[in-house]
Amino acid sequence: MLQTKLRPLPPAAYARCMAGIIRREGLRWVHQRGRFVSALVRPLVWLAIFAAGFRFVLGVSIIPPYETYIPYEVYIAPGLIAMIELFNGMQSSLSMVYDREMGSMKTLMVSPFPRWFLLLSKLLAGVAVAVVQSYIFLGIAWFWEIEPPAIGYLAVLPALILSGLMLGALGLVMSSFIRQLENFAGVMNFVIFPMFFASSALYPLWRVKESSLFLWWVCQLNPFTSATELIRFALYGRVDWMSAAVVIGCTVVFMAAAVAGYDPGRGLMARKAGAE
Amino acid sequence: MHEPAAALEIDGLTHRFGARRALDAVGFRIRPGEFTVLLGQNGAGKTTLFALITRLYHAHQGGIAVFGQPFRDAPSAALARMGVVFQQPTLDLDLTVQQNLQYHAALHGIAGHTAAPRIRDELARVNLGERAGDRVRLLSGGQRRRVELARALLHEPSLLLLDEPTAGLDMESRGFLLNHVRRLCRERGLAVLWATHLIDEAGEDAHVVVLHKGRVLATGPVPAVVAQAGGAQTLKDAFEHLTHAAN
Amino acid sequence: MQTVRLAPALLGAALLAAPAARAERLFVSNEKDNTVTVLDGQTLAVTATVKVGDRPRGIVASPDGGSVYICTSDSDHVEMLDTKTLTVTRILSSGPDPELMTLSPDGQTLYVANENDNMVSVVDVKAGRVMTEIPVGVEPEGMGVSPDGRVLVNTSETTSMAHFIDTGTQQSIANVLVGSRPRVARFTADGKQVWVSAEVGGTVSVIDTASHTVVHTVSFAIPGVPAESIQPVGIAITPDAKTAFVALGPANRIAAVDAKTYEVRKYLLVGQRVWNLAFSLDGKRLYTTNGVSNDLSVIDVDGLRVVKSVPVGQLPWGVAVVP
Numbered sequence: 082m083l084q085t086k087l088r089p090l091p092p093a094a095y096a097r098c099m100a101g102i103i104r105r106e107g108l109r110w111v112h113q114r115g116r117f118v119s120a121l122v123r124p125l126v127w128l129a130i131f132a133a134g135f136r137f138v139l140g141v142s143i144i145p146p147y148e149t150y151i152p153y154e155v156y157i158a159p160g161l162i163a164m165i166e167l168f169n170g171m172q173s174s175l176s177m178v179y180d181r182e183m184g185s186m187k188t189l190m191v192s193p194f195p196r197w198f199l200l201l202s203k204l205l206a207g208v209a210v211a212v213v214q215s216y217i218f219l220g221i222a223w224f225w226e227i228e229p230p231a232i233g234y235l236a237v238l239p240a241l242i243l244s245g246l247m248l249g250a251l252g253l254v255m256s257s258f259i260r261q262l263e264n265f266a267g268v269m270n271f272v273i274f275p276m277f278f279a280s281s282a283l284y285p286l287w288r289v290k291e292s293s294l295f296l297w298w299v300c301q302l303n304p305f306t307s308a309t310e311l312i313r314f315a316l317y318g319r320v321d322w323m324s325a326a327v328v329i330g331c332t333v334v335f336m337a338a339a340v341a342g343y344d345p346g347r348g349l350m351a352r353k354a355g356a357e
Numbered sequence: 358m359h360e361p362a363a364a365l366e367i368d369g370l371t372h373r374f375g376a377r378r379a380l381d382a383v384g385f386r387i388r389p390g391e392f393t394v395l396l397g398q399n400g401a402g403k404t405t406l407f408a409l410i411t412r413l414y415h416a417h418q419g420g421i422a423v424f425g426q427p428f429r430d431a432p433s434a435a436l437a438r439m440g441v442v443f444q445q446p447t448l449d450l451d452l453t454v455q456q457n458l459q460y461h462a463a464l465h466g467i468a469g470h471t472a473a474p475r476i477r478d479e480l481a482r483v484n485l486g487e488r489a490g491d492r493v494r495l496l497s498g499g500q501r502r503r504v505e506l507a508r509a510l511l512h513e514p515s516l517l518l519l520d521e522p523t524a525g526l527d528m529e530s531r532g533f534l535l536n537h538v539r540r541l542c543r544e545r546g547l548a549v550l551w552a553t554h555l556i557d558e559a560g561e562d563a564h565v566v567v568l569h570k571g572r573v574l575a576t577g578p579v580p581a582v583v584a585q586a587g588g589a590q591t592l593k594d595a596f597e598h599l600t601h602a603a604n
Numbered sequence: 605m606q607t608v609r610l611a612p613a614l615l616g617a618a619l620l621a622a623p624a625a626r627a628e629r630l631f632v633s634n635e636k637d638n639t640v641t642v643l644d645g646q647t648l649a650v651t652a653t654v655k656v657g658d659r660p661r662g663i664v665a666s667p668d669g670g671s672v673y674i675c676t677s678d679s680d681h682v683e684m685l686d687t688k689t690l691t692v693t694r695i696l697s698s699g700p701d702p703e704l705m706t707l708s709p710d711g712q713t714l715y716v717a718n719e720n721d722n723m724v725s726v727v728d729v730k731a732g733r734v735m736t737e738i739p740v741g742v743e744p745e746g747m748g749v750s751p752d753g754r755v756l757v758n759t760s761e762t763t764s765m766a767h768f769i770d771t772g773t774q775q776s777i778a779n780v781l782v783g784s785r786p787r788v789a790r791f792t793a794d795g796k797q798v799w800v801s802a803e804v805g806g807t808v809s810v811i812d813t814a815s816h817t818v819v820h821t822v823s824f825a826i827p828g829v830p831a832e833s834i835q836p837v838g839i840a841i842t843p844d845a846k847t848a849f850v851a852l853g854p855a856n857r858i859a860a861v862d863a864k865t866y867e868v869r870k871y872l873l874v875g876q877r878v879w880n881l882a883f884s885l886d887g888k889r890l891y892t893t894n895g896v897s898n899d900l901s902v903i904d905v906d907g908l909r910v911v912k913s914v915p916v917g918q919l920p921w922g923v924a925v926v927p
Contacts, residue, residue: 097468
């Protein structure tokens with residue numbers, strides 16, 4: 082009964098591994114009720130408060146994909162969804178750092194499956210959670226008169242998955258070089274808020290361009306803008322190809338960086354001056 | 358066919374952390390059915406060695422072979438045959454014992470229906486059968502260690518690695534764990550590497566590898582090692598003699 | 605527009621019903637650039653821009669849809685635009701500075717408010733001449749005629765009154781006090797009520813035509829919009845008298861008012877400074893002219909949603925719909 086012969090891992094086994102990782106992330110998410118609530122409360126609070134305060138930011142233009150004037154809540158909805166995914170990516174990142182400190186990362190790392198596959202599974206687990214959260218947000222946002230066409234609710238799914246992958250992969254990269262839990266908050270602040278505010282999430286870019294060309298460039302280059310626009314157009318049944326390309330490109334880059342970061346040859350584990 | 362390969366063969370393994378040399382030309386061999394104690398004080402390099410064997414770090418210098426297969430060639434196959442109990446607890450505290458074990462089974466590609474009876478059996482063997490539905494947080498240190506041991510055996514490995522598994526446990530738990538693992542060795546032909554600083558955990562019939570400041574000072578069955586350290590009667594004396602001489 | 609195609613069975617129920625072929629044309633008077641923009645009702649594309657007289661404001665369609673009458677205020681006359689040839693075929697005299705007008709249901713008589721000389725001019729359409737002038741309050745503006753053609757309502761801005769005039773005798777029947785600076789008067793399809801908007805007052809007075817009393821005053825409140833911005837102007841009431849739509853000027857919104865309970869059901873965001881509005885021929889769409897943003901917004905009446913906004917000429921004032 083003992084294994085002494087070399088046996089390649091069948092594809093079914095890969096599927097089981099991925100399912101197991103996703104299940105474990107799901108269980109942890111469900112157990113941490115605080116995370117669940119705050120993940121929803123946060124964008125809803127922003128929706129209520131920002132929309133109330135920034136009503137007159139929008140200005141006169143009709144912005145595509147919208148065909149008429151829209152209330153501010155409708156405009157910021159895609160940005161808030163992207164924010165859910167960004168926070169989710171950061172949360173997954175935090176969990177990875179926590180796992181590393183608490184030791185449960187080792188359970189993952191001694192799995193015989195290739196490391197890139199394990200990381201990808203973790204990523205997909207995070208994306209699954211983010212997508213669920215996003216749909217719940219959309220459901221509640223309906224009461225704020227954020228009513229995209231029915232097609233939008235389906236068309237937005239690929240956009241949610243792609244954006245979730247990109248922002249989750251960003252989280253993975255970050256977790257590979259943040260060594261301690263305490264450092265996490267600082268790095269997060271340097272990532273989350275600049276990404277969110279220097280984007281088209283809260284204001285249309287033509288407005289930013291009016292006040293500062295430099296800032297406009299930053300917003301244009303910010304992958305979060307692409308994620309937001311991808312979601313915005315998808316909610317109205319349209320594809321923003323440019324944004325999709327940027328999101329996919331960044332996902333690949335971030336993922337590659339994450340796999341490199343977690344590589345046992347050079348990665349996080351090696352640099353930690355071991356317990357012995 | 359050739360003779361059965363060593364379960365684990367380490368050859369000339371050297372590892373540095375910056376300027377500090379954590380392991381220096383370490384080499385030893387473990388055969389199936391052998392209970393080998395890796396004996397060393399804290400800071401000797403036991404955990405580093407484990408990290409290299411379990412691919413947490415890359416081995417830059419020297420070779421590790423598992424059942425005749427060099428690690429570098431097929432790390433995945435090697436890991437599939439190893440069960441590991443780390444020094445640091447690695448269970449998810451908020452999940453139940455069952456969920457932790459299921460997670461491990463999935464990480465080794467084992468289907469749910471195959472894993473379920475194994476989980477039952479292994480938990481029963483460590484006398485924790487009725488605690489399967491409890492959150493790990495609710496278990497004592499000794500119980501958690503037993504769960505980790507059960508978990509490490511789920512995928513039916515041929516090589517079992519344990520790093521200071523009895524650290525922080527009471528006498529009774531320590532005894533239970535030791536006996537249990539030795540029995541596994543005998544009954545299943547498992548190759549076991551048990552790292553510890555507690556000399557009394559190596560019984561008379563064990564093999565021992567003495568590790569001191571990253572170097573192997575002696576290796577072999579306990580009586581042979583005792584004899585090697587001239588004038589020593591017990592393993593404890595032998596250990597002290599060898600490490601003294603090395604300093 | 606690229607849309608994701610999905611099995612109709614899946615989304616048939618959820619999707620909005622596909623728009624019925626809408627064979628109608630919209631004529632929009634553009635106050636600033638002296639033109640009338642013609643749009644196709646189905647595609648909402650601009651099919652023509654017709655040059656007319658100076659400062660075109662009030663715009664009304666003849667019952668058969670063959671022509672559209674436009675008050676070209678600065679030219680001091682009313683122009684008749686043939687909707688087929690898209691040329692101005694006749695000029696009707698109207699008294700000085702005509703702003704707003706209303707057409708009798710039989711299409712024979714035009715009642716024009718002459719803002720500056722406190723008169724309502726009664727114009728015979730066939731003759732093209734002013735037949736009589738009815739003296740009214742100071743600064744007459746709003747004009748509404750009952751569905752049976754017998755009662756004319758004219759509002760005077762300065763005195764804040766709605767004057768009920770018998771069209772036969774051309775005598776004043778009653779004068780009703782409404783909100784400050786009344787702009788538009790609209791009869792319901794059954795002739796039982798007249799809704800009068802008050803721009804400065806910020807209200808809409810609902811007057812019972814039998815008793816000539818105000819039965820209700822509808823007021824508006826939009827969170828985040830200052831009360832001064834809420835200036836009700838244009839009114840359009842559904843033929844089944846269930847909903848009344850009120851254009852709220854610089855508040856940039858249309859209020860959908862439940863005509864039975866007088867409660868505002870919803871505020872719909874449209875372009876800037878929405879002035880007037882008109883239903884499509886089938887009553888399913890509502891078109892609004894947004895003066896400052898120079899566009900026309902299209903509202904789905906049943907779903908109470910703004911569907912689209914399309915650019916038209918400069919400072920669009922009002923819209924008329926013809927088949």
